[in-house]
Amino acid sequence: MSATLPVVDHTLADTTSPESDAGTRQRVLQLVAGSGPVSAAELAAQLDLAPAGIRRHLGVLEATDQIAVHDGARSHQGRGRPARRYVVTSRGQAALSHRYSELAAQALRFLAETAGPEAVEGFAEQRVRDLEQRHTAAVEAAGDDLAARARILADGLTADGYAASVRPVPGASAIQLCQGHCPVQDVAHEFPQLCEAEARAFSRLLGVHVQRLATLAGGGHVCTTNIPMTVSIDHAPAHPVLSVEGHSA
Structure with a gap:
């Protein structure tokens, strides 16, 4: 009797180790930051992941409040529910870098107080x-x-x-x-x-x-x-128009 060979599910290849999981989730977070609002299907295509794999990573990021479903208009292609589209939250923004924001803010406060x-x-x-x-x-x-x-x-x-x-x-x-x-x-x-x-x-x-x-x-x-796009190139423009909505960044 011949032995039955195990079936390898290649759609789960991105779940082989905690290290690869963390790296893939970081990449997902970066893509949501750069392309959001973005759907799971679009992310899966960019990362060449199976739908189940991308949904798992999105679930973890959403559960840890690093991403959220966009409140704006949702894309609806064909029948069924409209696609959920994700954006990065403030906690997700913080996770994308190792900045020392409070130290920088303190330095600028000191600069403003001492030098104006x-x-x-x-x-x-x-x-x-x-x-x-x-x-x-x-x-x-x-x-x-x-x-x-x-x-x-x-x-x-x-x-x-x-x-x-x-x-x-x-x-x-x-x-x-x-x-x-x-x-x-x-x-x-x-x-x-x-x-x-x-x-x-x-x-x-x-x-x-x-x-x-x-x-x-x-x-x-x-x-x-x-x-x-209708303005001719002028290499010495006046000050730009700034939005009245909050601060610019």
């Missing part, structure tokens, strides 16, 4: 000037193609830890630069000068006026910057 608010403004401007120096050459290489400039800037911001992407605006002559993560989110909530300086840097890099529509520091699930 102008010193905080100067620090914020110097911080984004460094950002501009890192990305100017790559952005300028795209020429006057504003969409290309925005995509290159998003790639650079992602490398800096901002989980950035560029998305079209249906029915409008505009695109949106979205940042799913902000390394200084908590500090920016107290010191909006950081956000305002960043928006000015985006205007200078892209050569157009930009408008902040939603921010992580203001309670949004993503920082969204509106970029109009």
Whole structure:
């Protein structure tokens, strides 16, 4: 009698060890930050995971309050229930980085108390000037193609830890630069000068006026910057328009 060989279920390959589980969940969290609101099916496709595997990871992240179902409009494809779409919570944002936000906030408070608010403004401007120096050459290489400039800037911001992407605006002559993560989110909530300086840097890099529509520091699930496509490239724009909704980040 021949022995019966065991059947290997390859759909469970991502559950082989606690270490691989943790690494996969971290990747899921990063994708939700960068692409959210995003569905389980979209995440499974990006990570090449079976539906059961992605649902298990989403369940753990949701149970630990690192992600949540988006309150906005849900995507409905075909019959059945609309797809649940996920975004990162504030706890999930904190889990994405090892920042020392309270120490940074204390340092800025001390700077404001001893040298005045102008010193905080100067620090914020110097911080984004460094950002501009890192990305100017790559952005300028795209020429006057504003969409290309925005995509290159998003790639650079992602490398800096901002989980950035560029998305079209249906029915409008505009695109949106979205940042799913902000390394200084908590500090920016107290010191909006950081956000305002960043928006000015985006205007200078892209050569157009930009408008902040939603921010992580203001309670949004993503920082969204509106970029109009009908404005000609101007490499010395005036101050960007800032949203009145909370602080920018």
